[in-house]
Amino acid sequence: MFVYNPADGGFYYSPVPVYHPHDQTPYWADQSEERARQRFHQFRPIKHSTRDQLIVPRGYKYDIVASWGDDLGNDEKFGFNNDFTCYFGNNPNDGVLWVNHEYIGNLSMYVTGYTGEGERTPEQIRIEKYNVGGSVIHIRKGTDDGKWHIVKGSRYNRRITANTPIELTGPARGDAAVQGATAVTGTFANCSGGKTWWNTALSGEENYEGIIKDWAPAGELDPTHYGWVVEIDPLDPNSIPKKHTALGRFAHENAVMTVGRNGRVVVYSGDDANDECVYKFISDGVYRRDAGKENSRLLEEGTLYVADFGSGRWVPLDLEKTPALREKYRTQGEVLVNTRAAAKMVKGTPMDRPEDIEIHPRDGSVYIALTNNIEHGNYYGQIIRLVERNNNHESVNFDYEIFAAGGPQSGFACPDNMAFDSAGNLWVTTDISSGSLNEGAYRHFGNNGLFMIPTAGRDRGKAFQFASGPVQAELTGPWFTPDEKTLFLSVQHPGEETEDPDNPTSRWPHGDIPRPSVVAISRK
Known part of the structure; x- marks a missing residue:
């Protein structure tokens, strides 16, 4: 039986170096076994499940932090189909959580009453626009019951929606390719994201095309205004979000940031579609810790590269280079608006749906989740590990290897969102489409889940299941508190294949209609 060393409140243990997200150089974790036993504890992997429940290992529990429609105070409600989560604050029991809200989809029958017949009414579109984008919620762990809850009416609580004014930055700002726009209206299709070194959130706009079609059949929404990476400051309620056009326009899954050897900011992002590419951005300027949030300007000027896995080279999508x-x-604005086409011109490598990208806290290697590519016979996906030359993220050359392959033998399929713990273990959610779960090639896997995969030692590359989602749900957005005693996780679109609103395919979490929710998992 696979277990981890016992202790009193974290999730895992492995004596390896840890990389602090606000320093430019690694520091070494205390490798004392005694200290480790005071911090970490074991879990026993669960089995695949098809039950309409969120299942976690024995000895663990989950609290529902926020569900669709929950009151935030300030006349705001928590949005629909929560996805990426990101915790802000050094206090592990009291902080601010950024949460993406991706789309409405088939469950619009519960949100607006739209059942797929005909066109949406203006009122239905208004409600849908409000329920996507993101939520900023102040959350606190109760001192009496130990449960996480929203601090209603907190000054931090607010919504960013499809109606929020957002500034454009970078080369495409004011360019004819975006019809001269310097600001746009709203964000939606917000999938995963990342955290900046200056303590703001990055949110990736992914599958925006279908939503535009649903909302604006006459073409009122300009597609060039969407498909960007959005920066939000959850700790400043008066801040205006920014779309950084220098990072390219495509179906952004996430945006993970680090700093290279010469101090330049580097952001990796995958284009989540069949036969699309992997990208990285390198800033022109250098990160300065004392500059604080002024460092945001580093995302306005730099070079976007596309990966050529055949040659192991990053190719600049730059008119001069x-x-x-x-x-x-x-x-250059036109290049960035048309990132996909430009990448194909310079022989960027088509990949098997590049989704989440994360950076290892020990060695800086880059892990990329490739969900699947059924059109090419890849049903189960894989995770690749990319190593930049000289371990410098500013390098334009790299090597890579297959780290873990999905399939019946490995026990997981269709890797999607990922997160590292400070010990270097990789936590991976899966994204088998709702209509394919427990059928055909996916009959072996049960519902979508969360898996822990060690990246070192005798169990390197082996998947151990930590959580199983409700029927037709996807588990997304894993994020740990600073003390790693709480894991936040989104339960997205339970019951997504429901056809009759009176007979949902899932009744999670409250036994009535399905409600996407964010949970906090901790030890009992």
Whole structure:
């Protein structure tokens, strides 16, 4: 039986170096066995499940932190289909949580009453626009019951929606490719994201095209205003979000940040679609810790690269550095608005749905989740590990390997969101589509789950299941508190294949209609 060393409140133990997200150099974790036993404890992996429950290992519990429609105070409600989560604050029991709200989809029958017949009414569109984007929620762990809850009416609580004014930055700002826009209306299709070194959230706009079609059949929404990485400051209620066009326009899954050897900010992002590419951005300027949130300007100027896995080279999507792009594009803004097409021009490698990308806290290697590519016979997906030359994230050359492959023998399929703990274990959620769960090629896997995969030692690359989601749900957005005693997790779209609103395929979490929710998992 696979177990981890016992202790009193964390999730795992492995004596390895830890990389602090606000320092430029690694520091070494205390490798004392005695200290480790005071911090970490064991869990026994669960089995696959098809039950309509969120299942966690024996000895663990979960609290529902927020469900769709919950009152935040300040005349705001928690949005729908929560996805990425990101915790802010050094206090592990009291902080601010950023939560993405991706889309409405088939469960609109509960949100607006729309059942898929005909076009949506203006009122239904208004409600849908409010329920996507993101939520900023002040949350606190109760001193009496130990349960996490929303601090209603907190000055931090607010919504960012499809109606929120958002500033454009970078080369495409004011460019003809975005019809001269310097600001746009709203964000939606917010999938995963990341955290900046200056303590703001990054949110990736992913599958925006279908939503635009649903809301604006006559073409009122400009597609070039969406598909960007959005920066939000959850700790400043008066701040205006920004879309950083220098990071490219495509179906952003997430945006993970680090700093290279020369101090430049580096952001990795995957384009979540069949045969699309992996990208990284390197800033022109250098990160300065004392500059605080002024460092946000580093995301406005720099170079976007696409990965060529055949040559192990990052190819710049830049008119000056790659003159071949001038055959089709006149401005750098035009290149970035058309990132996908530009990547194909310079032979960026088509991949099997690149989703989450995360950076190992020990050695800086880059882990990339490739969910699947059924059109090419890849049903189960894989996770690859990319190593930059000289371990420098500013390098334009790299090597890579297959770290873990999905399938019946490995016990997981379709890796999606990922997170590292400070010991270097990789936590991976799965994304088998709701209509395929427990059928055909996926009959072996049960419902979607959360898995822990060690990256070192004798169990390197082996998946151990930690959680199983309700029927037709996807588990997304894993994020730990600073003391790693609480794991936040989104339970997205339970009952997504429901056809009759009176007979939902899932009744999680309250036994009535399905409600997407964020949970906090901890030891009992």
